Amino acid sequence: MSSVSNYKINISAPNLINICVDNNEQKEISGRLYHCYQEEPVLFANVVELIREIESLFDRIAFPQASTKTRSFGENGQPNSGPVVRPEKVVPQDQVILHNGQRGTFITCVKFRQNSTWQGETYWKEKNQQMRFTNLLEFIRQVDLAVDGEVL
């Protein structure tokens, strides 16, 4: 399991993330998020926080670039802060994938951000299972079902 060659996912992707789900209280997942640009885990208390953190990471590293700009209720849309300095990679991918969640570990690679949503694949570490998703709803459903399955 620990061998890198066992992973059925492209672990050299610069935007590789490791979602470690530690809790599943009242159908709300919480846990830690690991990526290459920060040594400490990013904690999330619910799925919205998880999405916010992941989107923010992709925007900062500009990968994968979004094909659309997110709309907002404001008249001018999102504030444009100009060119952003991309963060440097501080943790290699093979370290990112080492962490494990108490309820489930999902090594995820979002390949595209088309149609204002995500397309990519996720690897459920505990079950050695690869799952593809074509949008955010599908991704959330897959993680939710996997975590629920672990509880049952």
Place this chain on the structure above:
Amino acid sequence: MKNGKCKDKGTFIVKILNEQNSTWQGSVTWVEEQKTQNFRSALELIKMIDEALDEEKELSE
């Protein structure tokens, strides 16, 4: 969420008009601010509501 337990954060009326690309398209109205915007996916809808609530929080602080 139980009524009266905490201050109302915001009211959003969501109208889903399409289900293209396996996700949702439609419009969302922020009732308190009387603003309506169209969304192209569930992700965009979540981000718009999240941002609106952040804005609301900043205004009330």
